[in-house]
Amino acid sequence: MNNESFINEKSQVANIAKEMAKLDLVSGSSGNVSMRMPNNKPGYMAITPMGLHYSELQDQNIVVVDEELDCIEDSGVPSSESLLHLGIYQTRPDINAVVHTHSTFSSVAALSSDGIPPILDEMVIYIGGSIEVSNYAFPGSEDLAKNVCKALGDKNAALISNHGAVAVGTNLREALNVSILMERIAKIYCYSRVSNQINPLPASAIEKERAIFEMKRKSNNQ
Numbered sequence: 001m002n003n004e005s006f007i008n009e010k011s012q013v014a015n016i017a018k019e020m021a022k023l024d025l026v027s028g029s030s031g032n033v034s035m036r037m038p039n040n041k042p043g044y045m046a047i048t049p050m051g052l053h054y055s056e057l058q059d060q061n062i063v064v065v066d067e068e069l070d071c072i073e074d075s076g077v078p079s080s081e082s083l084l085h086l087g088i089y090q091t092r093p094d095i096n097a098v099v100h101t102h103s104t105f106s107s108v109a110a111l112s113s114d115g116i117p118p119i120l121d122e123m124v125i126y127i128g129g130s131i132e133v134s135n136y137a138f139p140g141s142e143d144l145a146k147n148v149c150k151a152l153g154d155k156n157a158a159l160i161s162n163h164g165a166v167a168v169g170t171n172l173r174e175a176l177n178v179s180i181l182m183e184r185i186a187k188i189y190c191y192s193r194v195s196n197q198i199n200p201l202p203a204s205a206i207e208k209e210r211a212i213f214e215m216k217r218k219s220n221n222q
């Protein structure tokens with residue numbers, strides 16, 4: 001297979017990765033973006049490469065791998081955090097895109113094991129409720145993938161202990177939007193802890209908003 005394969009998917013991944021970098025959700029070559037390949041390629045994903053600065057990233061640098069993480073074409077080395085992306089696709093059949101960031105306020109929130117309680121309406125609607133922190137594991141390891149999948153559960157975002165954040169969606173745009181929201185929530189939460197005045201969302205609002213989240217998920221997967 002030559003490097004002209006999957007050019008549409010590679011271009012989508014590269015565009016979202018560059019947008020993520022422009023938004024300051026990562027620095028240097030940290031963080032990574034992937035999408036599940038179309039149904040006729042079961043187990044394949046397109047993912048950003050290891051160690052390339054986003055300012056130099058081009059569509060053809062995006063790497064396509066199978067479920068063993070073997071490159072299916074001769075195009076470079078996939079992200080060192082590929083196991084995390086693969087783990088999420090295997091445990092969440094409803095998800096087609098993953099954005100992993102090292103954004104500042106999410107990383108601050110990931111220093112505590114408390115996570116972020118449901119404090120904003122949009123958090124329940126777009127993420128599914130509170131945001132959990134995974135148990136610590138070494139970057140790139142199978143344990144990290146396992147722990148993050150557990151923290152994610154059926155929601156659209158999780159914090160990675162002493163590391164950063166992950167956001168998922170039915171497509172790349174949705175996953176990036178969740179990443180942006182996640183960072184905004186983490187920023188508000190960090191500031192609220194300084195002021196030490198937090199009124200939680202009422203339980204009745206959480207219940208209604210969670211119903212909207214479930215409804216959106218169902219309609220996305222139809």
Ligand SMILES: [Zn+2]
Nearest residue numbers: 031081163164
């Ligand atoms: Zn990372």
